[in-house]
Amino acid sequence: xxxxxxxxxxxxxxxxxxxxxxxxxxxxxxxxxxxxxxxxxxxxxxxxxxxxxxxxxxxxxxxxxxxxxxxxxxxxxxxxxxxxxxxxxxxxxxxxxxxxxxxxxxxxxxxxxxxxxxxxxxxxxxxxxxxxxxxxxxxxxxxxxxxxxxxxxxxxx
Amino acid sequence: xxxxxxxxxxxxxxxxxxxxxxxxxxxxxxxxxxxxxxxxxxxxxxxxxxxxxxxxxxxxxxxxxxxxxxxxxxxxxxxxxxxxxxxxxxxxxxxxxxxxxxxxxxxxxxxxxxxxxxxxxxxxxxxxxxxxxxxxxxxxxxxxxxxxxxxxxxxxxxxxxxxxxxxxxxxxxxxxxxxxxxxxxxxxxxxxxxxxxxxxxxxxxxxxxxxxxxxxxxxxxxxxxxxxxxxxxxxxxxxxxxxxxxxxxxxxxxxxxxxxxxxxxxxxxxxxxxxxxxxxxxxxxxxxxxxxxxxxxxxxxxxxxxxxxxxxxxxxxxxxxxxxxxxxxxxxxxxxxxxxxxxxxxxxxxxxxxxxxxxxxxxxxxxxxxxxxxxxxxxxxxxxxxxxxxxxxxxxxxxxxxxxxxxxxxxxxxxxxxxxxxxxxxxxxxxxxxxxxxxxxxxxxxxxxxxxxxxxxxxxxxxxxxxxxxxxxxxxxxxxxxxxxxxxxxxxxxxxxxxxxxxxxxxxxxxxxxxxxxxxxxxxxxxxxxxxxxxxxxxxxxxxxxxxxxxxxxxxxxxxxxxxxxxxxxxxxxxxxxxxxxxxxxxxxxxxxxxx
Numbered sequence: 210x211x212x213x214x215x216x217x218x219x220x221x222x223x224x225x226x227x228x229x230x231x232x233x234x235x236x237x238x239x240x241x242x243x244x245x246x247x248x249x250x251x252x253x254x255x256x257x258x259x260x261x262x263x264x265x266x267x268x269x270x271x272x273x274x275x276x277x278x279x280x281x282x283x284x285x286x287x288x289x290x291x292x293x294x295x296x297x298x299x300x301x302x303x304x305x306x307x308x309x310x311x312x313x314x315x316x317x318x319x320x321x322x323x324x325x326x327x328x329x330x331x332x333x334x335x336x337x338x339x340x341x342x343x344x345x346x347x348x349x350x351x352x353x354x355x356x357x358x359x360x361x362x363x364x365x366x
Numbered sequence: 367x368x369x370x371x372x373x374x375x376x377x378x379x380x381x382x383x384x385x386x387x388x389x390x391x392x393x394x395x396x397x398x399x400x401x402x403x404x405x406x407x408x409x410x411x412x413x414x415x416x417x418x419x420x421x422x423x424x425x426x427x428x429x430x431x432x433x434x435x436x437x438x439x440x441x442x443x444x445x446x447x448x449x450x451x452x453x454x455x456x457x458x459x460x461x462x463x464x465x466x467x468x469x470x471x472x473x474x475x476x477x478x479x480x481x482x483x484x485x486x487x488x489x490x491x492x493x494x495x496x497x498x499x500x501x502x503x504x505x506x507x508x509x510x511x512x513x514x515x516x517x518x519x520x521x522x523x524x525x526x527x528x529x530x531x532x533x534x535x536x537x538x539x540x541x542x543x544x545x546x547x548x549x550x551x552x553x554x555x556x557x558x559x560x561x562x563x564x565x566x567x568x569x570x571x572x573x574x575x576x577x578x579x580x581x582x583x584x585x586x587x588x589x590x591x592x593x594x595x596x597x598x599x600x601x602x603x604x605x606x607x608x609x610x611x612x613x614x615x616x617x618x619x620x621x622x623x624x625x626x627x628x629x630x631x632x633x634x635x636x637x638x639x640x641x642x643x644x645x646x647x648x649x650x651x652x653x654x655x656x657x658x659x660x661x662x663x664x665x666x667x668x669x670x671x672x673x674x675x676x677x678x679x680x681x682x683x684x685x686x687x688x689x690x691x692x693x694x695x696x697x698x699x700x701x702x703x704x705x706x707x708x709x710x711x712x713x714x715x716x717x718x719x720x721x722x723x724x725x726x727x728x729x730x731x732x733x734x735x736x737x738x739x740x741x742x743x744x745x746x747x748x749x750x751x752x753x754x755x756x757x758x759x760x761x762x763x764x765x766x767x768x769x770x771x772x773x774x775x776x777x778x779x780x781x782x783x784x785x786x787x788x789x790x791x792x793x794x795x796x797x798x799x800x801x802x803x804x805x806x807x808x809x810x811x812x813x814x815x816x817x818x819x820x821x822x823x824x825x826x827x828x829x830x831x832x833x834x835x836x837x838x839x840x841x842x843x844x845x846x847x848x849x850x851x852x853x854x855x856x857x858x859x860x861x862x863x864x865x866x867x868x869x870x871x872x873x874x875x876x877x878x879x880x881x882x883x884x885x886x887x888x889x890x891x892x893x894x895x896x897x898x899x900x901x902x903x904x905x906x907x908x909x910x911x912x913x914x915x916x917x918x919x920x921x922x923x924x925x926x927x928x929x930x931x932x933x934x935x936x937x938x939x940x941x942x943x944x945x946x947x948x949x950x951x952x953x954x955x956x957x958x959x960x961x962x
Contacts, residue, residue, distance in 0.1 A: 249549060262532035263548035264556070271537040278549075 246277035282317035282324035287341040291330030297337040305355040373439040387429035402518035403430040410519035414454040460491035469571040474893045476569035504552030507560035507724040514572040521564035530857040533558035561670035562724030562889015585716045586629040593716040594632040600722040600800030600885035603906040607892040608767035609777040614902025619782025637792030639696035644919035647689045648812040649936035662873040667691040669729035670880030680951030688946040697756030698944040701738030703932045718759045720766045722888030730757040762890025791924035794917030797910045802854035802884030803830035806877040854879040
């Protein structure tokens with residue numbers, strides 16, 4: 210595995226934010242933007258540079274759903290569990306995705322092809338239940354269609 | 367401090383305006399139940415048990431974080447309060463295992479006691495999460511069971527505010543919240559110093575010591591083992607509490623008898639090696655002063671502090687005395703000098719130390735603590751596979767009490783016996799190792815006489831005593847003015863160490879104890895959150911010092927004989943190999959156990 214290091218941009222950012230209130234979240238955001246997640250090695254570096262305890266960094270990363278501890282899958286599945294989607298059976302769709310991919314919400318598949326996230330409302334309740342894969346929206350999804358939708362991405366590989 | 371009038375349960379009281387409702391109630395004799403409040407620490411207001419009704423306030427208030435106000439009317443015992451407290455407690459219990467019968471904290475659990483006191487007689491709510499979380503057993507000192515955790519946050523507060531270690535924190539949110547280390551990697555892979563203060567404050571069985579009693583029982587029943595024990599000073603001032611005696615009852619001789627009845631072949635005293643430590647450390651201090659060595663010199667008996675320094679202050683390791691702690695000196699001497707003198711095969715000797723401390727378990731397992739093995743290696747043609755540690759098992763005060771109970775010994779009724787000779791002989795200077803400032807005082811008693819050649823008339827260095835977190839003094843040794851400082855708790859130590867780090871420390875000699883109050887408040891002591899208990903234990907320790915015929919380490923006849931027959935002189939070659947050690951910077955966190 211490649212040794213992860215803070216790149217010069219991030220180092221500059223850390224220097225800028227050193228000692229300022231709320232700096233940890235700002236910097237973690239940037240790290241995640243850059244790497245797609247917060248690599249453990251970078252937490253170690255950050256801890257030294259900011260003099261923030263490691264346990265505290267872990268607290269912040271795990272508190273916010275936004276932060277990820279492992280590299281996210283190539284395709285991001287966002288399944289809506291907002292009220293409308295929920296009432297229209299999003300739960301069944303979620304179970305089906307979990308079944309097929311063998312992951313829980315917030316996790317990536319072993320081959321790292323998919324990452325499954327559950328979100329609250331994608332803003333198109335008329336199309337419930339809705340799921341998004343990357344930028345593509347799938348509407349009025351039925352349980353029987355799920356395998357088909359996913360297989361397109363699997364075939365692509 | 368302004369006094370204000372408030373009404374509690376309809377009666378008028380005058381209380382300090384700086385108190386919270388909970389503290390004001392405690393002052394007037396009302397104990398409001400709480401599972402998260404700790405005196406002197408910022409409350410997390412996490413448990414929601416301490417609710418009270420305040421006239422004019424819509425909601426019930428958490429008394430631990432609500433300050434008193436002029437004219438406030440508080441009700442602590444209304445129907446509304448009682449029902450709310452119970453429901454909140456029942457909700458906590460819903461997520462808590464009900465295996466109290468087989469729990470380490472069975473009879474000392476605050477959660478169990480409060481449940482009983484508040485009249486909970488059934489588990490109304492089902493368990494929310496069925497997931498069993500894995501235990502953290504990575505540490506040789508401490509075990510964490512997140513399933514028993516009620517998220518009160520006391521351990522996090524103590525670790526961060528009192529010890530400034532910050533090895534653990536809350537993680538996750540909602541029902542996934544738990545307290546853990548960085549990336550769940552476990553205490554041994556963190557900056558945890560094994561002090562066990564988290565064990566002391568945990569209201570449930572979620573944090574306990576690593577139990578070593580089974581190994582000790584096994585050794586005791588093994589006919590070809592020679593199992594001996596050494597007892598630390600602070601243990602005798604506290605273990606009585608485990609058997610219902612009031613805090614501060616000195617039970618030294620009862621403890622000796624009890625341990626003999628448990629089955630130890632010899633009952634020795636860590637105080638013997640505390641006297642030995644003073645000889646080595648006192649001479650080391652004198653040598654550093656005379657030869658312009660690295661000053662201030664800092665004491666090295668407290669293993670939590672040593673690991674703390676290796677993590678957080680690697681730049682000042684040369685300031686720490688190279689002396690091993692009394693526990694380790696004992697093990698090294700028992701398996702060399704004693705084994706030789708009484709012609710016992712060192713491989714058969716099992717040293718069990720009884721300590722007020724959880725960090726001592728870690729210390730005994732440090733890879734460099736095998737000097738007796740190295741001593742015998744050539745003579746007995748030992749191979750690496752025969753390796754044995756200087757100290758085999760470390761029991762906390764609580765574990766020792768458990769063994770005494772298991773053996774069916776009626777502790778309180780024992781008449782009492784004396785320690786075995788020669789490793790059971792000690793002076794008053796060794797007793798006071800158990801209290802903060804004691805090592806310093808003991809060292810000064812010896813250093814004074816060695817430096818001046820005169821007899822020290824006033825043995826009590828009163829300015830070095832007391833439970834304050836930091837104490838400083840200037841000691842006059844016939845014109846040589848020695849500035850000294852004493853810290854107990856690592857947050858206090860940190861203040862003195864930052865001065866040392868930046869070369870601004872005005873002191874020549876610093877004593878550091880990991881736990882607040884010193885060993886008497888150690889993480890392996892009987893459970894108590896009471897400051898008064900510590901005060902009583904301290905008084906007992908100084909009383910024992912007074913009772914001793916000899917009160918200066920260099921007067922100890924057994925230590926004298928040890929030097930004459932074996933070691934030759936303090937800081938000599940044999941001492942160097944057996945009684946001194948070295949420290950090393952630890953790799954950046956979280957590689958807590960790995961040396962750089």
